[in-house]
Amino acid sequence: MMVGSKVDYDISNLDIPKDDKEDFDYQKSFNATLTIIVRDKDGKVIKRYKQKSHSPTANFIGLMLPLTWYNETGKSWTFTNNINHTNSYKPSITGNGSGIIYPNDDFNIGVNINGILVGSGSQSNSYNAYNLNAPISNGSGTGQLIYSSINEPTSITINGNQAYFIISQAYANQSGGTVNITEIGIFLNLYLGNSTANITLVYTVLVWYDVLSSPISLANGQSIIIYYTFSVNA
Amino acid sequence: MLVSEQIPKEDLDYILEPFKEDKEEEDNKQIISEKIIAVVKDANGKIIDKREQKMRSLTEYYLALMSIAILGTYSITTSNTATGILTNVLGLPSKQSVNGGTSIITFDTSIQLGSGTQSFLPTLNSLNAPIGNGSGTGQLYNYAQEVSYGNTNISQILIVSNNSGNTITVSEIGLMGTIYLMYINNSNNFTVQPYNFLLSYDTFSSPISIPNGGSASFLIVITFSG
Numbered sequence: 150m151m152v153g154s155k156v157d158y159d160i161s162n163l164d165i166p167k168d169d170k171e172d173f174d175y176q177k178s179f180n181a182t183l184t185i186i187v188r189d190k191d192g193k194v195i196k197r198y199k200q201k202s203h204s205p206t207a208n209f210i211g212l213m214l215p216l217t218w219y220n221e222t223g224k225s226w227t228f229t230n231n232i233n234h235t236n237s238y239k240p241s242i243t244g245n246g247s248g249i250i251y252p253n254d255d256f257n258i259g260v261n262i263n264g265i266l267v268g269s270g271s272q273s274n275s276y277n278a279y280n281l282n283a284p285i286s287n288g289s290g291t292g293q294l295i296y297s298s299i300n301e302p303t304s305i306t307i308n309g310n311q312a313y314f315i316i317s318q319a320y321a322n323q324s325g326g327t328v329n330i331t332e333i334g335i336f337l338n339l340y341l342g343n344s345t346a347n348i349t350l351v352y353t354v355l356v357w358y359d360v361l362s363s364p365i366s367l368a369n370g371q372s373i374i375i376y377y378t379f380s381v382n383a
Numbered sequence: 384m385l386v387s388e389q390i391p392k393e394d395l396d397y398i399l400e401p402f403k404e405d406k407e408e409e410d411n412k413q414i415i416s417e418k419i420i421a422v423v424k425d426a427n428g429k430i431i432d433k434r435e436q437k438m439r440s441l442t443e444y445y446l447a448l449m450s451i452a453i454l455g456t457y458s459i460t461t462s463n464t465a466t467g468i469l470t471n472v473l474g475l476p477s478k479q480s481v482n483g484g485t486s487i488i489t490f491d492t493s494i495q496l497g498s499g500t501q502s503f504l505p506t507l508n509s510l511n512a513p514i515g516n517g518s519g520t521g522q523l524y525n526y527a528q529e530v531s532y533g534n535t536n537i538s539q540i541l542i543v544s545n546n547s548g549n550t551i552t553v554s555e556i557g558l559m560g561t562i563y564l565m566y567i568n569n570s571n572n573f574t575v576q577p578y579n580f581l582l583s584y585d586t587f588s589s590p591i592s593i594p595n596g597g598s599a600s601f602l603i604v605i606t607f608s609g
Contacts (some may be wrong), residue, residue, distance in 0.1 A: 303467030
């Protein structure tokens with residue numbers, strides 16, 4: 150736990166009374182859920198599966214750190230792409246600035262979601278993961294799945310005190326055999342730079358990773374849709 | 384059936400069902416992973432109040448900020464325009480006009496304290512009665528904030544001192560966010576355009592009193608785990 154220069158005690162280690170009732174009723178404000186729907190060749194639902202999603206990667210944490218962390222520590226963040234190449238990043242709002250490329254009317258390079266990729270392996274240290282352990286490639290050959298385009302949300306849905314967005318992607322098995330899915334990751338195409346278009350090409354980074362608590366076996370002719378739901382609740 | 388523009392209703396109903404089958408749900412009830420901690424000291428440095436409570440109320444703006452780390456800044460459905468979440472929720476331009484070069488974004492966060500209360504809505508965008516930064520009447524002096532991180536969480540801390548001459552009561556706390564959109568403008572000047580949002584809002588179960596000469600620390604922990 151960080152102890153700042155102006156903090157003369159670690160407030161996380163103090164004996165702070167807790168409200169037991171609140172513990173019992175506790176609902177997290179942030180939630181991430183992974184839902185999988187399996188359909189047969191006629192589109193009939195034959196299995197539904199849902200689990201809590203637990204695993205942001207180091208790349209995700211680096212993208213969520215505010216400027217204050219970079220300025221206070223003087224440190225950079227190291228992003229690791231899916232082929233294990235690394236790039237250093239330190240955002241700034243001075244000089245020519247430094248940040249994530251944003252759409253404009255001159256120089257564009259798409260910082261966008263690459264896809265939800267599926268694999269047949271697993272790895273225990275999701276924080277340090279930079280790729281799937283055994284990615285399933287796109288195609289109709291043995292052990293392959295046909296990837297459809299990812300569905301991108303256009304806004305955030307609000308339902309009472311809950312707000313959420315959902316991303317999804319579909320996959321069809323036309324390989325001739327059964328394909329097992331045990332791991333899933335969300336990949337982002339990431340490009341960094343400054344306002345003069347001095348660009349750092351990070352390429353594709355894994356930002357979220359989950360190992361399924363129960364593997365999904367997809368028989369030939371079957372298809373699945375994977376949904377990631379990110380929500381906040383009051 | 385493969386991907387369609389709309390999520391099938393039968394899928395959406397299942398996606399939004401409350402969790403029933405996840406065996407880890409029980410464990411989650413016993414872990415305070417998103418929380419607010421407050422510690423108050425008197426003028427002599429003696430701790431006079433300590434609080435820990437669950438953080439309940441992230442806003443839609445936090446979710447929209449987080450979407451940058453998942454969806455990026457460019458939509459995959461339109462050419463060189465921002466994602467719908469960035470334009471529809473955060474009000475960022477779909478495309479920034481630049482004078483050569485490119486546009487870039489980054490963001491910062493800060494804890495803000497207040498003396499009011501209000502009901503939470505995911506669209507809430509400010510505290511009810513923010514306490515100013517300073518040593519005047521009704522103000523608290525804010526020291527520079529600090530941020531730390533773990534494998535699944537990010538924490539932010541604010542230290543304040545009360546030099547106002549009177550007791551200050553804190554009843555609400557928010558995490559404010561600013562997205563900075565940067566570019567070279569038509570006059571060839573580097574420009575930083577800020578966009579401000581309320582990322583979280585919570586009220587204390589009972590107000591926190593900081594005596595004159597006293598100080599207080601406020602810690603917000605956000606965990607990115609389902």
